[in-house]
Amino acid sequence: MTSTYDLLDARLTAAFDRVGRGADPVLRASERADYQANGALALAKALGRPPREVAEAVVAGLEVADLAAVEVAGPGFLNLTLTPGYLSAALGALLGDARLGVAPAAPAHRVVIDYSSANVAKEMHVGHLRSTVIGDALARMYRFAGHEVIARNHVGDWGTPFGMLIEHLVDLGEAGAAATLGMGDLNAFYRDARVKFDADDAFKERSRLRVVALQGGDPETLRLWRVLVEQSVRYFSEVYAKLDVTLSPEDVVGESFYNPMLEAVVADLEAAGLLVESDGARCVFPRGFANRDGEPLPLIVQKSDEGFGYAATDLAAIRDRVGNLHADELLYVVGTPQSQHFAMVFEVAREAGWLPEGVRCEHVNFGHVLGPDRKMFKTRAGETVRLVGLVDEATARAEASLAERHPDLAGDERRHLATQIARAAIKYADLSTDRTHDYVFDLDRMVAFEGDTGPYLQYAHARVRSIFRRLEAPVDWGAVAFALAEPEERRLATGLLALPEAFAAALSSLQPHRLCTYLFDLAQRFTAFYDACPVLAADEPTRTERLALCELTARTLRLGLSVLGIEAPERM
RNA sequence: GCGGCUGUAGCUCAGCGGAUUAGAGCAUCGGUCUACGGAACCGAGGGUCGGGGGUUCGAAUCCCUCCAGCCGCACCA
Numbered sequence A: 001m002t003s004t005y006d007l008l009d010a011r012l013t014a015a016f017d018r019v020g021r022g023a024d025p026v027l028r029a030s031e032r033a034d035y036q037a038n039g040a041l042a043l044a045k046a047l048g049r050p051p052r053e054v055a056e057a058v059v060a061g062l063e064v065a066d067l068a069a070v071e072v073a074g075p076g077f078l079n080l081t082l083t084p085g086y087l088s089a090a091l092g093a094l095l096g097d098a099r100l101g102v103a104p105a106a107p108a109h110r111v112v113i114d115y116s117s118a119n120v121a122k123e124m125h126v127g128h129l130r131s132t133v134i135g136d137a138l139a140r141m142y143r144f145a146g147h148e149v150i151a152r153n154h155v156g157d158w159g160t161p162f163g164m165l166i167e168h169l170v171d172l173g174e175a176g177a178a179a180t181l182g183m184g185d186l187n188a189f190y191r192d193a194r195v196k197f198d199a200d201d202a203f204k205e206r207s208r209l210r211v212v213a214l215q216g217g218d219p220e221t222l223r224l225w226r227v228l229v230e231q232s233v234r235y236f237s238e239v240y241a242k243l244d245v246t247l248s249p250e251d252v253v254g255e256s257f258y259n260p261m262l263e264a265v266v267a268d269l270e271a272a273g274l275l276v277e278s279d280g281a282r283c284v285f286p287r288g289f290a291n292r293d294g295e296p297l298p299l300i301v302q303k304s305d306e307g308f309g310y311a312a313t314d315l316a317a318i319r320d321r322v323g324n325l326h327a328d329e330l331l332y333v334v335g336t337p338q339s340q341h342f343a344m345v346f347e348v349a350r351e352a353g354w355l356p357e358g359v360r361c362e363h364v365n366f367g368h369v370l371g372p373d374r375k376m377f378k379t380r381a382g383e384t385v386r387l388v389g390l391v392d393e394a395t396a397r398a399e400a401s402l403a404e405r406h407p408d409l410a411g412d413e414r415r416h417l418a419t420q421i422a423r424a425a426i427k428y429a430d431l432s433t434d435r436t437h438d439y440v441f442d443l444d445r446m447v448a449f450e451g452d453t454g455p456y457l458q459y460a461h462a463r464v465r466s467i468f469r470r471l472e473a474p475v476d477w478g479a480v481a482f483a484l485a486e487p488e489e490r491r492l493a494t495g496l497l498a499l500p501e502a503f504a505a506a507l508s509s510l511q512p513h514r515l516c517t518y519l520f521d522l523a524q525r526f527t528a529f530y531d532a533c534p535v536l537a538a539d540e541p542t543r544t545e546r547l548a549l550c551e552l553t554a555r556t557l558r559l560g561l562s563v564l565g566i567e568a569p570e571r572m
Numbered sequence B: 001g002c003g004g005c006u007g008u009a010g011c012u013c014a015g016c017g018g019a020u021u022a023g024a025g026c027a028u029c030g031g032u033c034u035a036c037g038g039a040a041c042c043g044a045g046g047g048u049c050g051g052g053g054g055u056u057c058g059a060a061u062c063c064c065u066c067c068a069g070c071c072g073c074a075c076c077a
Helices: A004-019 A039-047 A051-060 A084-095 A126-145 A161-172 A174-182 A186-199 A201-215 A219-243 A255-271 A310-323 A336-351 A387-405 A411-431 A443-447 A454-469 A487-496 A499-509 A512-532 A542-564
Strands: A027-029 A035-037 A068-073 A077-082 A110-114 A148-152 A275-278 A281-284 A299-302 A329-333 A360-364
Touching: A004 A027, A004 A035, A004 A039, A004 A051, A004 A077, A004 A499, A039 A051, A039 A077, A051 A068, A051 A077, A084 A487, A084 A542, A110 A126, A126 A148, A126 A219, A126 A329, A126 A360, A126 A387, A126 A411, A126 A499, A126 A512, A126 A542, A148 A310, A161 A174, A161 A186, A161 A201, A161 A219, A174 A186, A174 A219, A186 A201, A201 A219, A219 A387, A219 A411, A255 A275, A255 A299, A255 A310, A299 A310, A299 A336, A310 A329, A310 A336, A336 A360, A387 A411, A387 A443, A411 A443, A411 A454, A411 A512, A411 A542, A454 A512, A454 A542, A487 A512, A487 A542, A499 A512, A499 A542, A512 A542
Parallel strands: A110 A148, A110 A329, A329 A360
Antiparallel strands: A027 A035, A035 A077, A068 A077, A275 A281, A281 A299
C-alpha cells in the first residue's frame, strides 16, 4: 500500500506543477492539521505573485477530495485534513498488512554495513557500544526495508601488538590462556601482556621476533594466533547475545582477511599513477586535503618499513566489497573522529576507480558517550567501562524495580524480563538522540519507566497487550468501521498511519532516532486515547473499532522496536 | 595555524531543504481517577534558540564574524 504522505505528495506535486513547473509542495506533518504544504510561499517568490494567490491557484487545480480537506491558511499554507472515509479505509488496509504500510524497497540493494569493530584479545567497552547498537539497528532497518545486508565486523586481529599477545599466550600455556580468555577477562590478558612488554626486555625481543614470524606465515605462530582469534570471537558472541545484537562469527571479517589483497591495492594505485613515494612511505595525495602547513595531506598506504597501515586495509575492503561482493551501498558505523580518515579513503577509492558513482559510500559517524562530568565515559578509577558490566548493572536495576512492582513474579521470569528491559534501556538511550551528537550516559534515566525511554515504550506495548488477554474470543479484523468519533481516537489513528514516512525518513537519513521519536509520540497518543476511551466496556461497534486501534498500536510498537533491535515483552 | 563538530527551558534532548504562537522528557507546582496495568493522563510556570552583524515580507534554521568547549591534522589502528 502507498503511504498517506506519498499519496498526498503525488497529488500536490501535480497541482503545484500546473502553477509553477517543478515546484515542490514542501509537504510535512502539521500541528494545525494533519499535514501542511508550504510550497506556495517559495513558489510565490519565484513567480513574483502574492503567496495567498498562488496558494489559491494551487488549490483550484488540486484533486484530493477523496483524501483530505484543504484550506489556505496564514500567508499561504495549505492545511490538509484527512477525510473520515480515507482514514477508515486506510486503517482497514493496515489491519491486513503485516508490514503496516511500509512498502518493500524496489529495487533491493545489497548493503555492506561495517560495525562493532571489536579487537581481538581486548575487552569490549563503551567505545564499542554505539557502533554496535547503531550498526545493528541500521542492519535490521535495512533488512526490514527489503534490502540484503552483509554485516562486517571489522575486528582488529592483526598488527604489532600480536607479537606480545602471542608470547603472553605461550607463557600462560594455551590451556591457561584459553581459560582466561574464555572467562571473558580480556582486560587482564591484554594488560598483563602489556606490562611484561614494557618491563621485560627479553619479552619485548621475543615479541618482536614473533611479529616477524606472524607476518612471515610461520605455521606454529599462525596456529597460536588463531587460538587468540577464536577465543576472542567466542567471547564477542557472548557479548552480542547479551545485547541481543545480530552479529555472528560469520560476520567477523577482520583486518587480516585483507592481507592477501594489499599487494594488489598497491599495484592498482601504482598503475593509476596515484602512488607517490614520500619520506620513504608510499602514499596517495587525494584531492582536497591539506595538512597544518597547507601542503597536500598524504594517505599512507605502505609505511617506510614496508608494513601496511589501516588505510591500505580500508582501501582493500572497499575494493573487495564493491568488486567481489557487488555492494550497492557501503556503510561504516565508526565514530566521528575518523571523519577525515574516511573522507580521504573514499576519495582515494574514487580516484582509483574502485568506487563508482552509483555506489553509495558513507561514513555513518557518531559522537562520544560521555560520563556525568561531560567527559569521556570512564569508571571512577579512570578505567574503560566494560560493555558486559554496563548490561549487568542495567539488568540489576531493572530487576530491583521489577521485584518492587511485581513481587509475585517468579525469579527466572523476573531475570529474563530484566535483561529485556536493560537492553531496551541501553539501546534506546543510544538510538534516540541524533547519532552525530555526543550524549551523556545516565543509567538512572535510561532504565526509568517514565519519560522518553525504552522501558516506557515496552510498558506501553505491554499495557496494550494486556487488553487482549481479557478477551474471551479472537476478534475478526476483516470488516472494522472506523468512525473515530473521539479526538483521541483520531489522533491515534493518524499516528498509526504515519509509520511508513517515519521509517523512510529514518532509513534514508541513517538516523534511527527519527523512528524513536515517532514511536514515543505514538505511545503518547495511545495512552491519551486509552485514558479517554473505554475499550472493553464500550458498545459495539465502537468496542471492535477501539480494539482494532489497540491491535494496530501494539503491532506498530512491536514492529518499530524490533526494527531498532529492542524486544517488546507481552507483559512486564 | 588549517579543517570539522558542538553551544536551544534548572537538567537531558528534539526541531535546523526558512514560514502560522520555539517543542518533548525529567525535575517543580497544581489538577484528574470506582472503566481495560496510576510504571497513567491533563494543566501551569520556566527559553534574548552562545554574542553580534547580514540576506529575507519572515531566521533556532542560510551567510559572515566573535566567544566557549571538543575532535582530527604522515608512517598506531
